[in-house]
Amino acid sequence: MDKIKVPEDVRNYLMEAYSLSQQWSLPNERGNYESAKVLGEIREVAVIGGGTMGRGIAIACARAGYKTILVENDQKALDWCQRELDITYTREKQFKRLDDQKILKIKSALHFTTNLEDLKNCDLIIEAVFENMKLKKELFSKLDRICRDDCIFGTNTSSLDIDEMSLCLRNNTKLVGIHFFNPANLIKMVEIVYGSNTSQNAVATAFEVCKTIKKLPVLVGNCPAFLFNRLLAVYLEQTEKLLYIYGLTPQHVDEIVRNFGFLMGPLTMADMNGIDVMEKLKKENNWPLNPIETELLKRKRYGRKTNKGFYKYDEKTHKKENDMEVEQIIREISNGIQTNIQLICDQDVINFLLYPMVNEGFLCLEEGIIQHECLIDIMFILGFGWPPSIGGPMRFGRSVGMDKLSNTLSLWSSLEPKDRAYKLSETVKKAKLESLRSKI
Ligand SMILES: NC(=O)c1ccc[n+]([C@@H]2O[C@H](COP(=O)([O-])OP(=O)(O)OC[C@H]3O[C@@H](n4cnc5c(N)ncnc54)[C@H](O)[C@@H]3O)[C@@H](O)[C@H]2O)c1
Known part of the structure; x- marks a missing residue:
């Protein structure tokens, strides 16, 4: 917090927020930071899924000194995951966020496997496999038979109902949401989800681990999309209305938002997150797709990953460019739509x-x-x-x-x-x- 240059009143406000985040509680009267106990010492951690999120979480855990086991489906996926990790180490070194010594420390703490039986001594397991309830439930059912009774299970799901997920366990109090943000090795924020079945001690354990890996955990209750993505979805939905109702172009909206003081406009961000990811989130929560999303998905314009989304991206340089095709789509969809709310400036x-x-x-x-x-x-x-x-x-x-x-x-x-x-x-x-x- 020392590095952030902010006015003193805002700084004090954030310091207060920081200390309140540690004194975690929710109005659910099922325990809080004062009554909860960490479930023993955490020595061995496993991360399941070596994709975008799993790799970042594993780096954060290994960097903090936890013996960290990264699990993938098969050897091919594990090889790919290790190659991606090497790319990350090189990039982090270039940005001077990691040096050789730190990389060595991470590498010596990280272990790889495709066999869930290797997790039998773990104290905490965080799953980061595909966003699919059936898959996550099957995985936890298997782990439930393999792991120690006191092993805590964390899920990195960004939208699935953790109460439902916990039902696959013999003891459903041991599942807690540990929702990291991308890139998980860098972003400080972690949303800890206190499900209706989650025990206060599982929450305390998640907080303790976050503290050790130098993250800032904030406790939230279980609801569709949890807190962060719920507010973010409102912001993005309003943004997209500016296109399909008001006929504004992506670059115009992004420019207004940047002029207001944000580092990145919402449509540049939407392209980075992936329009297909938003589709999944909406599907899980029964939220309807809007006309612009429907049209972009139909054309497989998923964002940066397909070099086309709200913008187009040069295949070689990845440079963002305005796209006449999107402007044409916007004109067609917004043409003749009645704007009840007047936006003048x-x-x-x-x-x-x-x-x-x-x-x-x-x-x-x-x-x-x-x-x-x-x-x-x-x-x-x-x-x-x-x-x-x-x-x-x-x-x-x-x-x-x-x-x-x-x-x-x-x-x-x-x-x-x-x-x-x-x-x-x-x-x-x-x-x-x-x-x-x-x-x-
Ligand atoms: N990408 C994000 O920005 C983001 C942010 C927060 C949370 N999340 C959540 O994190 C989870 C993972 O997302 P991601 O973006 O890293 O996905 P991803 O597709 O990049 O990676 C998922 C990985 O899980 C592996 N996997 C699938 N089934 C497995 C199994 N049974 N055992 C072992 N490995 C298995 C896959 O091989 C793949 O490498 C999802 O629940 C997602 O909603 C994603």
Whole structure:
């Protein structure tokens, strides 16, 4: 936190968020940081799945000195995973985030296998296999028969219901969500998911491990997409409305957002995350695809990975370019669509993107998904790159003023009553009532 140059009031706010994140609790009265105990000493950790996330998690664990076993399906996948790890070490060395000594330490702590039986002495297992409930349940059922009774199971799922996942276990209290962010070896933020069956001691163990691997864990409750992706989905949905309803181009939207102070525009980010990944997230949660997503998916424009998404990317240099094809799609889809909410200037566009996100944050607080507003902010600063000077989404909302925020959101809700982005939180409704009363 020392390296972040931020105004003193924001800095103090983030320091408070940091200490509240350690004093973890949720309004579920099933235990908190004071009553919970770490389940013994953690010495041996396994990561299952050596893909994008698994490799990053394994590096973080091995770097902290845990004996770390990385598991893949078969030898071919394991060979590929080791080649990708070597590429990562070289890149990290170039960026001076790793040196030869640290790489050696990681390599000597990392072990590879294709045999789940090798995990019988593990204290913690984190799965990072494909986002598929059946696959994850089958895996945990096998591990349940192999591992010690006191071994904690963590899942890196970004959207699946961990209560349902835990049902495959003989003791369903030992499954906890440990949701890392990509790239997992670098991003400090980890969302710890306290499922309805999860024991307080499993949560405490996840917190302890995160502390050891130098991550900042924040506790959230189990809900579709958990907290971070739930707010992010609102932000991206609003972004895409700017294209398919208002006819704005990706570069125009990204430019407005960057001018506001974000390092990256939302459509550049969407291309990096993958439009196919968003499709999976939506499918899992029964959220409908919007017209622009449907059209891009139909054309296999998944983002950077296919060199085409909201933008196109040069095959050799990977340089981002505007794409006339996307602009044509936007023109066709948005043509003749009625715009009930009026957006006149760039600030209106920013409000359109961020106000519903703030409202979603209030909904999460009301549902008991997270304990404090400032924890949402620290998650977005450390997990999303939200500029600390703007303080995170909730602090941004407060700085706008609850009066203005609630009046605007109430108006949008009345104009678009069926749109779930404008389903008002009680906090916003109360602020609207107070605003009305103050005018009488
Ligand atoms: N990619 C992200 O940005 C991101 C971010 C947060 C969470 N997640 C979640 O992390 C998990 C993994 O995502 P990813 O992007 O790393 O996927 P990926 O496709 O890059 O990697 C998955 C890996 O799991 C391996 N695998 C599949 N079944 C296996 C099995 N039975 N045993 C051992 N290995 C097996 C595959 O061979 C593959 O290498 C998913 O649940 C995803 O939702 C992804």
